[in-house]
Each structure stands twice: as C-alpha cells, then as structure tokens.
Amino acid sequence: MVRKGFRDIEEYFLQAEAKRLQQKVVKRPLPKKESRENLINQIKNLNEKLKGKDRKIKELFKEIAELRNQLEVLKREKELLEEKRKELERVDEYKRSIDSLREEVAKLKGELAEKEKQIESLKSKEVPKARVELFIEVALGSVSELAGGRNNLKVLFSKRFRKDMVKEVAVRPFLFDSFISALSRIDSTSRLLKRDSKHDIYRIRVTSPYGEYRAIYLKMDSNTIKFVRFGQRDSIYQELDASGWSFD
Incomplete structure (x- = not known):
C-alpha cells in the first residue's frame, strides 16, 4: 500500500516534468525560414553593392x-x-x-x-741740345764697342745719323732706349730695302711709345755696318725718295 503510494507520487512528478519540458519546447520561437524572393533580393543587393565597389x-x-x-x-x-x-x-x-x-x-x-x-x-x-749731343756721342760710342766685342761686328754712325738721333731724343727721351732694344734684336728687326752699286741698304724697325721709327744702315762689308739715317717711318722714306736714296 505504501509502495503504491510512492509509485503514484513518482509518476506524478515525472509526468509533471515531462509536461513542463514539452511546454517549454512549444513556447521557444521557431526560426523563420527565408523565402526564395528574399534571398534573390539579398543577392541582388549584394551584386549592386559589389558593382558600386x-x-x-x-x-x-x-x-x-x-x-x-x-x-x-x-x-x-x-x-x-x-x-x-x-x-x-x-x-x-x-x-x-x-x-x-x-x-x-x-x-x-x-x-x-x-x-x-x-x-x-x-x-x-725738351732736353738741352748740348747735353743730348754729349749723351748721344757717348752712348753711340759705347754701342760700337759693345757690338764689336760681342759679334765681331763693327758698327759706325754717320754725322747725319747722329744729328737725326739728337733731334728726336731731345724731345722724346725714351726713343734712344727703343733704338738700342731694336739694335739688340737686329736679326729680327732688320730687313733689306734695296741694293745699289755700292751698298746693300737695310732698315731696323724701331717700335717706341712715340710711334714707329726706322734706322737706315748700309752694309759696308761682311763685318761692318754704318747707320746713316734715323726718323719716323713715313717721313724718312719720303725724304729718301726725294733724295734718290743718296747718302753722300
């Protein structure tokens, strides 16, 4: 009798628990199934988004x-x-x-x-003429000795050349230095002008601060030259042409 009573109570509780569980399952909402149209729309939306991207x-x-x-x-x-x-x-x-x-x-x-x-x-x-004459006389004498000692060349100066040199140097003091410079380079500054029956006529180109000058000399023999004229380039040639290149 007592056992039957316990069994009835046990069945009661088991049935009650089963019923409770069944009700809980029924109350849980079932997931909604996506419709085919919704899926198609979602795919279209994704495609549009991808196209936009x-x-x-x-x-x-x-x-x-x-x-x-x-x-x-x-x-x-x-x-x-x-x-x-x-x-x-x-x-x-x-x-x-x-x-x-x-x-x-x-x-x-x-x-x-x-x-x-x-x-x-x-x-x-203008330097006093007497002083210039003395200077030219001494200087030309020294030039003759120097030229003879170095090259065995005898250098002579005519009275006319000395006169020309004194005339020019009296008003152009540096001109004598220019003449000496040209004479020291006679191989490059000298040129044959013409020949006559007596002598070969040469000139030396003298470049100075006062312009171009020419010193005319005669070649007396192989070791002797004689300067006979000195003056500005243009005027000296005119003078020589007028005199017929005579140096007497």
Missing part, C-alpha cells in the same frame, strides 16, 4: 593614374626649374666675371692715361 575601385585607380601623371609633370617641372636655376647661377657668374674684367679694364685705362700724361710731359720738356 567595383566602380569606386576603378575610379580610385583612375585617380591614382592621374596623380602619377601629375607627379611626373611636377618632377619634370622641378628638373626644368633646377636647370633654370643653374643657368641663372652661370649667368650671375658671367656677370661677376664681366664686372671684374670691366674693373680691370678701367684700372688699366687709368694706368694708361697716367702713362700718356707722363709721356706728354716728357715730350714737352
């Missing part, structure tokens, strides 16, 4: 390509600007060189003007 990607690639082109253009412009900058630097350097040369030219012009003033001043100061 694809267009965006293409646009981005296009923009990247344009930016690369712009970058190349800017790079080239930068190179051109760098070349222009270097050209401007070279131009500035040339300008500085030109300015430096101009300054040097101006300085040389100033020095030349000063030298010309000195020359003009010396030209205006």
Whole structure:
C-alpha cells in the first residue's frame, strides 16, 4: 500500500516534468525560414553593392593614374626649374666675371692715361741740345764697342745719323732706349730695302711709345755696318725718295 503510494507520487512528478519540458519546447520561437524572393533580393543587393565597389575601385585607380601623371609633370617641372636655376647661377657668374674684367679694364685705362700724361710731359720738356749731343756721342760710342766685342761686328754712325738721333731724343727721351732694344734684336728687326752699286741698304724697325721709327744702315762689308739715317717711318722714306736714296 505504501509502495503504491510512492509509485503514484513518482509518476506524478515525472509526468509533471515531462509536461513542463514539452511546454517549454512549444513556447521557444521557431526560426523563420527565408523565402526564395528574399534571398534573390539579398543577392541582388549584394551584386549592386559589389558593382558600386567595383566602380569606386576603378575610379580610385583612375585617380591614382592621374596623380602619377601629375607627379611626373611636377618632377619634370622641378628638373626644368633646377636647370633654370643653374643657368641663372652661370649667368650671375658671367656677370661677376664681366664686372671684374670691366674693373680691370678701367684700372688699366687709368694706368694708361697716367702713362700718356707722363709721356706728354716728357715730350714737352725738351732736353738741352748740348747735353743730348754729349749723351748721344757717348752712348753711340759705347754701342760700337759693345757690338764689336760681342759679334765681331763693327758698327759706325754717320754725322747725319747722329744729328737725326739728337733731334728726336731731345724731345722724346725714351726713343734712344727703343733704338738700342731694336739694335739688340737686329736679326729680327732688320730687313733689306734695296741694293745699289755700292751698298746693300737695310732698315731696323724701331717700335717706341712715340710711334714707329726706322734706322737706315748700309752694309759696308761682311763685318761692318754704318747707320746713316734715323726718323719716323713715313717721313724718312719720303725724304729718301726725294733724295734718290743718296747718302753722300
């Protein structure tokens, strides 16, 4: 009797638990099944989104390509600007060189003007003729001795040559130095002018601060020369033409 009572109680609780579990299962909402149309719509939406993404990607690639082109253009412009900058630097350097040369030219012009003033001043100061004659006499004597000692060449000077030299040196003091310089280079400054029945006639080119001069000499023999005329280049030839190249 007691056992039956326990069994009834046990069955009661088991049935109650089973019923409770069944009710819990019934109350849990079942997942909704997607309809075919909904799935198709979702797929379409995804495709549209993908198309949009694809267009965006293409646009981005296009923009990247344009930016690369712009970058190349800017790079080239930068190179051109760098070349222009270097050209401007070279131009500035040339300008500085030109300015430096101009300054040097101006300085040389100033020095030349000063030298010309000195020359003009010396030209205006005529040395007393007696002193010049003495100087020329002594100097030409020394030249004869020096030439004879060095080259076994006998150098003579006519009275007319001495007179011409005194006349010129009296107003142009540096002219005698120019003559000595030309005489020391007689191999390069001398040239045959003409020959006559007696002598070969030569000239020495004398370049001086006062202009071009000529010293005329006769070749007496293989070891002897005689200077016979001295004067400015143009006037001395005119004089010789007028006299028929006579040195008597």
